[in-house]
Amino acid sequence: MKKNSKAAVFNNPRQLIRVFRDGIPLPLVVQGALEALQVALMLALLFALPVFGIWLGGGLAHGSLESSLQLSGQLWLKAHGVPLGISSLASDGVTEVSGLMTLTPLLFPVIPFLLAWRAGRRIARASYADQLWQGIAGALAVYGFFGFITGFAVRTSDVRPEMWASILMPVLVLGLGVVIGTRREAGSWSRLIGVESVEWLSQASQASRWAGSYVAAVAKASLVAFLSAIALAGIVLAITLFMHWADGSNVYQQLRPGLIGGIVLTLAQLAMIPNLVIWTLSWLSGAGFSIGIGSQLSPLETTVGPLPAVPILAALPTGSLNGAWLFMLLPVVAGVAAGWWFMREGENHFDDWLDRKIPMRWLSASLSTLFLGLVIGLGAGLVTALVSFISGGSIGIGRLVEIGPHLWLTGAWIALEVGVGVIIGYLVSPYLEPDPVLEN
Secondary structure (H helix, E strand, O other), X not given: OOOOHHHHHHHOHHHHHHHHHHOOOOOHHHHHHHHHHHHHHHHHHHHHHHHHHHHHOOOOOOOOHHHHHHHHHHHHHHOOOOOEEEEEEOOOOOOEEEEEEOOOOOHHHHHHHHHHHHHHXXXXXXXXXXXXXXXXXXXXXXXXHHHHHHHHHOOOOOEXXXXXXXXXXXXXXXXXXXXHHHHHHHOOOHHHHOOOHXXXXXXXXXXXXXXXXXXXXXXXXXXXHHHHHHHHHHHHHHHHHHHOHHHHHHHHHHHOOHHHHHHHHHHHHHHOHHHHHHHHHHHHHOOOEEEOOOOEEOOOOEEOOOOOOOHHHXXXXXXXXXXXXXXXXXHHHHHHHHHHHHHHHOOOHHHHHHHHHOOOHHHHHHHHHHHHHHHHHHHHHHHHHHHHHHHOXXXXXXXXXXXXXXXXXXXXXXXXXXXXXXXHHHHHHXXXXXXXXXXX
């Protein structure tokens, strides 16, 4: 007869220590739910503490403790990209104006994503591949319910969260982080669904494996191009902010926000830095971006209307920008890096296939290189269009209802510039690589 397991645990000190260290095993649905609840509460606490501190310091004029908690919940929703319906009185003090606030500082969603990534790894450690969906389902259900409760609880006469978005947007952010976290723990995407990729690939034909390798290499090269372009945009933004540091300081002095107001203003600007990097990339592409209705900022045209007194906006390019079109060469440089990377990857099987089909080598090489520039440029353009959509939005009321890059125009310009750069990079990369024969 088997011993009672609980008695065995409490009679064995080592086993007791292991239980306290690793926890008592729970059903996967319950464990996933608890992981999601931890993420939700940790994020809520992260926003509630500074808001509560500002309230204690008198930074929220005529604000009660209840309104401070509602503000924390609204920030929790905004951290997941939930649109907020807002309304206020016009300048005449009688007319009510309303709109939908869709702009999200992109540093906010990074926080729940990282917490969800950690939760995904913990869920993966506790389950087999064919049971993984149970933990993920429990996490998504609880997080969506938490979002619904938050959206319902923080509604005020001035701020009305979109209820469906209050459920779906947090679930999307958490799901993305959890899936990527579980993939990090599993080591491959195929293991997440209980499939061994090595065994599956061994059953595929050689042509299928070559095609898959080519598509995977093109996707990675597109990502290399996009990340290179984003890195260049970040460098340009950093240099611009440094050059206009005095202008931003003057805006701070004119505003006189005080200690608490200065901290809040600075944190809000820092949260917008990822958005500004993407807007800078849109500017470098030539498509440009808008800061309110009727404004257009690009290397080819600059038209700026009245702007709010925000220090970081003092770095916007204005006036005569002679030679600014040269900045449009930076996305081409990103394409050159992607073309060079693709050559080093050595997976240009489409070129091998054309070489067998077309006897004239100059023609097959030209067609494969042009096609390579087209598909990598298209991939980088699509990713750019996606992040441009995420980075823009609306304040809800006033002039600032159109903020951010011009979505498809930015994607098209990046696709063209990266495509040209890929062709150049792929063609010159053999001359940039050391000759192994000469080295030996």
